[in-house]
Amino acid sequence: DPLTQLLRAIRRDLPVKKLALKSTPNWAALPPPEPPKTPYCILFVGANSAKESQLNLESEMRQIQDAFIQRHGSQSWGDNVIFKHSFFSSTADLSRDLRLHDPASLHFSCHGYISALALFGKDLAAQDLVKFIASWCTSGKRLQFIIANACDSAEIVQTLSQHVDFVIGHSTPVADADAVNFARE
Numbered sequence: 346d347p348l349t350q351l352l353r354a355i356r357r358d359l360p361v362k363k364l365a366l367k368s369t370p371n372w373a374a375l376p377p378p379e380p381p382k383t384p385y386c387i388l389f390v391g392a393n394s395a396k397e398s399q400l401n402l403e404s405e406m407r408q409i410q411d412a413f414i415q416r417h418g419s420q421s422w423g424d425n426v427i428f429k430h431s432f433f434s435s436t437a438d439l440s441r442d443l444r445l446h447d448p449a450s451l452h453f454s455c456h457g458y459i460s461a462l463a464l465f466g467k468d469l470a471a472q473d474l475v476k477f478i479a480s481w482c483t484s485g486k487r488l489q490f491i492i493a494n495a496c497d498s499a500e501i502v503q504t505l506s507q508h509v510d511f512v513i514g515h516s517t518p519v520a521d522a523d524a525v526n527f528a529r530e
Contacts, residue, residue, distance in 0.1 A: 392435075494524050
């Protein structure tokens with residue numbers, strides 16, 4: 346069956362030949378995908394800055410996790426997806442948490458500027474973040490998705506898109522309540 350061959354090739358990251366399907370496959374009859382060898386990690390990196398208004402980081406993290414479980418169920422994903430978080434992340438914490446958890450998804454929740462993300466104690470300049478993520482991804486890590494739920498982060502994630510598959514950022518300032526609602530969705 347051509348569809349089964351295609352799915353097996355995709356799961357094993359093999360080259361895929363162009364296949365023409367003659368009819369609509371019976372999706373229910375397809376075998377379930379093989380679970381990942383290690384769980385996928387969603388890493389939440391939050392930080393408040395002393396010079397800015399305080400963000401509701403814990404609420405945002407809970408909203409993300411609850412929405413994910415509500416949409417996908419805790420039973421089917423429990424062994425395949427884990428959530429890790431840091432609410433007072435510095436640049437050193439970010440580096441440590443990436444090494445420790447090897448996330449597939451990285452979610453920033455902090456104040457942002459066109460040229461930096463405000464982590465705990467010090468701003469992380471866009472060019473430093475991009476260099477770090479580029480180095481991280483070329484070393485064979487599985488980071489695929491970055492969300493910068495921070496004001497004016499669109500240019501930063503646009504540059505990060507050269508190194509990961511999917512990015513989301515904001516091109517304007519974002520109120521904290523709107524950022525929490527955005528994260529949930």
